[in-house]
Amino acid sequence: MPDSTMPGSGLGASPIVDVRDLSVHFGLRGGTLARLFGRDAGVVKAVDGVNLALAPGEVVGLVGESGSGKSTLGRSLLGLAPATEGSIKFRGQDLASLSRRSLRDMRRHIQMVFQDPSAALNPAMTIEEAVGDALRVHGMRSAAERRVKVIDALERVGLSPVELFLEKYPRDLSGGQKQRVVIARAIITGPSVLVADEPISMLDMSVRAKILQLMLDLKKDLGLTYVYITHDLASAKYFCDRIAIMYLGRIVEIGPTEEIFANPRHPYTKALLRAIPDPDPGRQLPRDLPRGEVPDAAQPPLGCSFHPRCSEATDICGWESRDLRTIVEAHWTRRSPEEYEAERSLVGDLDHLERPEKSATLGKEGAESARAFLDRVRSEAPDDPMWRGVDMIEDEGSGVRVRFHEGVDPALRRSGGVEVACVLYPEESEA
Ligand SMILES: Nc1ncnc2c1ncn2[C@@H]1O[C@H](COP(=O)(O)OP(=O)(O)OP(=O)(O)O)[C@@H](O)[C@H]1O
Structure with a gap:
């Protein structure tokens, strides 16, 4: 490691x-x-x-x-x-x-400050109660002692004069003021x-x-x-x-x-x-x-999780069946409905490519038409990094099998x- x-x-x-x-x-x-x-x-x-x-x-x-x-x-x-x-x-x-x-x-x-100060503060608690509550949870029973600490925390986060804020409710405060209260509540336990x-x-x-x-x-x-x-x-x-x-x-x-x-x-x-x-x-x-x-x-x-989105991806980044599906579907978005129907009948549906595999079969009308289809897809997006990942295309059954290079998970x-x-x-x- x-x-x-x-x-x-x-x-x-x-x-x-x-x-x-x-x-x-x-x-x-x-x-x-x-x-x-x-x-x-x-x-x-x-x-x-x-x-x-x-x-x-x-x-x-x-x-x-x-x-x-x-x-x-x-x-x-x-x-x-x-x-x-x-x-x-x-x-x-x-x-x-x-x-x-x-x-x-x-x-x-170790304390946490959240994104939404409105959701983080109980609307039914005054600012004094909200900020002092963490002390109460951690066993400080005396309200007077808690008040001293609350005043110090509110001053530190810039909510002064403190007397103006102690009895207020979250709804009376702006977003920035509420986030200051949340921060005061986070720092009050030291x-x-x-x-x-x-x-x-x-x-x-x-x-x-x-x-x-x-x-x-x-x-x-x-x-x-x-x-x-x-x-x-x-x-x-x-x-x-x-x-x-x-x-x-x-x-x-x-x-x-x-x-x-x-x-x-x-x-x-x-x-x-x-x-x-x-x-x-x-x-x-x-x-x-x-x-x-x-x-x-x-x-x-598979491989590097970022590879499907990466413009610099190489042959060994983990190319797989789902990447082929993505590029074919992108190709189909650019076809007319008639062209899409014609190609679709050549290669069939692509659901089987959704299972991550290091090779993928394509085509149901013979290897030649499947290869011609892949050539069309490739000529439209020749620089797509996925093509770097294709190791070989073999005839198989009623179509072809696209084999990808072995990937690395860096x-x-x-x-x-x-x-x-x-x-x-x-x-x-x-x-
Ligand atoms: N309690 C949970 N049960 C199931 N999945 C969860 C749970 N919490 C987070 N996830 C999932 O874990 C992954 C990481 O989520 P996380 O909220 O940590 O990401 P994030 O980078 O903080 O995103 P965001 O900026 O949207 O908050 C996501 O796919 C999310 O759907």
């Missing part, structure tokens, strides 16, 4: 949080829909073999599109999403070894780690930078360590010391923020960077996220100042 995810962290001997080979899987119930689509009840590998060590005082960003596993990883640090495999240690202590009660005590030290899950994404543009600045000030004053979860690389650039790019449950690139921005390696990182809106409207840069959608996490692609490995999981970056020698 690489000495994971440390580059640029300045990590000394003891990380404050140490995640090792962590997987968090969710079982899918085989409901009516799953049966209708012929799907087995499987598992979603929301987090799949992640290593992440946090140095005290650093800010690590978890960045990726929806469904990449950021929130599940963040929640697992608080014991809210139990590990299927691997371990999470807080100051050397394995969360899995803690009793329920000790886990609750431990949550004083935590050392805050997991902030999209803490600014639901706020007005005008207050976003202020909330991030507040969090940076609190980090300095209180010696906090942050995990910052976001799909927004621009805010991560401003806020984070290190960035981990996640895709389908894995970290595909991690390193110091500066290095990730100056010299992105993984094609997914490059695509995310290209998608950052440019403040200069005169500059015409491509803004699209990678082609296609994030695949179903319950049936991830592990994270060191490349310059970062770690990256991509076959384009082979292992560096230790020299």
Whole structure:
């Protein structure tokens, strides 16, 4: 295992949080829909073999599109999403070894700030009650003692004069003020780690930078360590010391923020960077996220999970039957209804390609017509990286069998100042 995810962290001997080979899987119930689509009840590998060590005082960003596993990883640090495999240690202590009660005590030290402050606050509680509640849960009985701490926390998050806020309800506050209350509630137990899950994404543009600045000030004053979860690389650039790019449950690139921005390696990182809106409207840069959608996490692609969307994919990235289906279906969207019907009768339906296989059969009117069909598909999209993955096309039965090159599922490995999981970056020698 690489000495994971440390580059640029300045990590000394003891990380404050140490995640090792962590997987968090969710079982899918085989409901009516799953049966209708012929799907087995499987598992979603929301987090799949992640290593992440946090140095005290650093800010690590978890960045990726929806469904990449950021929130599940963040929640697992608080014991809210139990590990299927691997371990999470807080100051050397394995969360899995803690009793329920000790886990609750431990949550004083690792707190979470959520995306939607309105949903995070109980509308029936005053601000004083909401912020002080965490102390009550952790055994502080005296209301007077709690009040002193609440006042201090509200002052720290900039809600002053405090007297104006204590008796108010969440509905009386703006979005930014509510998020300050949520942050006050998170810091009141004296935590050392805050997991902030999209803490600014639901706020007005005008207050976003202020909330991030507040969090940076609190980090300095209180010696906090942050995990910052976001799909927004621009805010991560401003806020984070290190960035981990996640895709389908894995970290595909991690390193110091500066290095990730100056010299992105993984094609997914490059695509995310290209998608950052440019403040200069005169500059015409491509803004699209990678082609296609994030695949179903319950049936991830073979090889590198990103390969179906990757413009730089090579022959060994894990091409398979579903990729052939995608390219054929894209071809059919460009045909007239008559052409589509004619081709469809040549190759039959494609449902059998939905099962991930390293080879795929196609055609029902003979090998010659199947090859001619594939030639037409190819001539329309000759640069599609999938063709690099085709090893050979053999005659078989009433059509052909397309065989793909053996694929590789790349592990994270060191490349310059970062770690990256991509076959384009082979292992560096230790020299
Ligand atoms: N409790 C659960 N039961 C089943 N599947 C889950 C559960 N929680 C998350 N998942 C699945 O795990 C995968 C990762 O989800 P997660 O919310 O961690 O991703 P994310 O990157 O935080 O996405 P978002 O930005 O949309 O919150 C998704 O496919 C999601 O559907």
